[in-house]
Amino acid sequence: MHAIDADHRLLSAMRDCGADPRIAAAARALSWSGEHGALWLAAGAAGAALDRERRGAWLRGTALIGAAHLASMGVKRLVRRPRPQLPFLQPLVKTAGRHSFPSSHATSAAAAAVAFGALRPAGRHVVPPLAAMMCVSRLVVGVHYPSDVAAGALLGGLTAGFGAQWMKRGVAHV
Template sequence: MTASRALAVYDGSGIDGGLYTRVNGWAQSAPHWLDELIKVWSALGLGLFAVFMLYAWWRARGADSAVMARVLASPVIVVVAYAVNSVFKGMVEEIRPCAQIPGSVALETCPGTGDWSFPSNHSVIAFAAAAALWFVDRRLGWVAGLFAVLMAASRVWVGVHYPHDVAVGALVGLLVAVVLAPLAGRCGPLVDRMRASTLRPLLGPGRPQPLVNHGHSAYRAQGH
């Protein structure tokens, strides 16, 4: 990297470097088993959000089509949030704290130059998934949200992100999900058509449409 290029790289230590150093000190003095537990969670925990989505899909097989539409959109929302975050990373180019804060120790390998710190991809993915699931099932969304907080905190604990990296990452994930998840619910008619096709075993029968009165006859809300 040239000198002019190096000057363009953002140093985020002035924002909350002191808080990062404090947390990093806690990690260095914590029991080994705790550090290892957090390290494993930080590395593999995103898989739990995929499990949450699978659980939501399984339950939505008996739900109405708008719910199933939001379930099917949840992984797409996560991908879109990740893409938006990648643009931010490329624009800011913030060096990882473990590579620039003297005395800091990362519990996992400190990413090299080009793997920028701001915002945190892990936080974006976790919070986008949790928010998307909240629009499917409030209780599941809150549970996923709790684990999203733990994921974000773990990225600071293991030493690879500043607190502001995970905070902004959480915000990006939430904003993308809040915009896209309600729009996905409008795709219920598409799910109805899919349920009438060979995809029915995957999508389930859904919830029967309520009967509505029309004159002296009863019609299904979406029937004939």
């Protein structure tokens, strides 16, 4: 089986999960909340407001998420891969753009998992699973190929990883 065939088959299988109304509703909610990194940017702002000891780190982590999102948008404009078209299965959400590679939702989610996961013990237990669900939601709603999500997650994780030392600068106990 070729990689392109596997991409289509896995996408079809994941999109089929959206036939369950509960799964479809959860995937739509995650997709909506992740638009333009909104969930993660709001979490960063809330963390900065509530955790005065680590305010700077929260703000720098939020900046890394924003940078990762912008990087994904730049790559999308270069690659210009069209969104998937599945026979007999319409996407469960509308998208802000026509291009699919990489998934900006996955990029910002992975950046948040790396950045915010490093700030508090709770972040290591809550953010990565939520970020993974965000990534999977893009397949369930049928707007990204698995390779789009994998590339986005890699881009987001690398962006936040490269900025991790800057993010934690001047913060004790991180």
